[in-house]
């Protein structure tokens with residue numbers, strides 16, 4: 099089956115060499131995607147369009163797959179599905195068009211539209227009139243309506259070839275992936291960073307993914323699956339990296355040493371420092387985030403400007419002036435909303451009374467209370483995988499944990515809330531021992547506990563405790579459960 103692709107209009111107005119480079123890249127991207135999907139594909143480029151052929155024979159499932167893929171590859175404005183044939187006269191064209199449109203015409207008004215290229219002895223309007231007349235003769239009960247036809251019979255004539263257009267589809271537009279260089283997207287699993295990642299891909303960036311892990315396996319699995327989904331859908335023409343960086347130590351020091359009013363902005367500044375170092379390491383020209391002005395306390399103009407100062411890389415914020423509802427709608431459209439809805443909302447890091455316009459000097463003073471080598475250590479602990487490995491990798495990470503509503507005698511409750519939260523509403527239990535071990539210390543300090551006992555992890559929402567319990571199990575500790583008291 100054959101498709102004629104129209105280029106994204108911004109590509110069409112480029113100079114000849116730029117346009118040629120973009121067309122070449124788009125052709126290669128289409129071939130790469132087809133290879134990833136194990137589809138046979140050939141691409142022929144012309145000055146203003148690409149011709150793409152999938153498979154040799156007509157096949158409905160192959161056709162659907164081809165339409166699906168072409169509607170997701172950046173750089174394609176729209177595409178036509180065509181039946182192509184050699185023609186000698188108008189009878190040849192009519193016979194082909196009749197096979198395609200005949201059944202659809204029943205009881206409907208119609209018009210024939212012809213686009214023509216090359217040298218012919220007739221104009222497009224004359225061709226429309228002649229072929230239209232043949233249809234009218236063959237389907238005398240159907241009315242011709244040139245202004246608002248129910249069915250439009252679209253035909254293109256190019257030298258001695260003719261195409262009957264059997265379908266029209268919208269592409270996602272944008273620039274071919276890879277045309278704008280490499281970036282590193284900070285992805286958290288929420289609505290915003292999924293959409294900002296997609297926007298960067300659509301604009302032609304080759305997007306690598308960076309996740310700061312602050313609380314365990316469940317979050318990491320969710321973010322990896324979302325990243326794989328975005329890559330597989332819109333950018334599988336290029337191999338990219340998914341990078342995980344353990345952030346528990348940084349979160350721990352923020353919570354233990356800095357003023358609660360600036361914890362959110364310090365956390366983001368640390369992300370930018372570590373992100374910039376990783377970007378430099380992999381040769382990415384910019385960081386991409388899902389931040390948007392005013393959305394949360396760390397996204398006031400003042401705080402965004404403090405965040406910018408901590409980065410040595412360019413920061414791209416594709417959503418900076420978008421409304422939240424529009425972002426959620428776009429996430430629904432591209433398919434990432436489901437991930438965001440199910441992502442564990444993890445408790446504990448952001449402060450209760452954030453300062454929306456702190457002095458930079460105050461933020462810097464507070465940061466100076468943390469160890470100076472935190473960034474270096476975080477970068478050194480980064481784990482890189484090829485994004486293609488995610489499906490296998492997440493299978494390995496899945497670990498299930500028993501959740502109980504009633505504590506049993508002898509079980510030790512491990513309170514993994516942040517010190518502030520634990521102090522504000524301390525647990526009061528008569529029959530069970532309680533150990534305070536905030537979530538950012540659990541992985542490191544758990545082995546120092548008596549391993550003959552059973553530990554039941556607790557936090558306010560039961561999400562962080564589950565993430566930590568999974569991580570402990572994955573580390574080989576089997577004496578862990580989660581306590582979610584009935585409310």
Ligand SMILES: Nc1ncnc2c1ncn2[C@@H]1O[C@H](COP(=O)(O)OP(=O)(O)OP(=O)(O)O)[C@@H](O)[C@H]1O
Pocket residue numbers: 283284285286287288289290291292308309310311312369386387388389390393394396
């Ligand atoms: N754990 C994380 N790992 C990687 N990047 C992160 C992480 N948390 C936040 N970010 C980055 O910082 C941006 C702002 O995050 P924040 O949590 O303040 O706001 P948000 O609007 O809820 O973001 P999102 O909806 O993407 O989670 C995110 O869009 C993302 O780019």
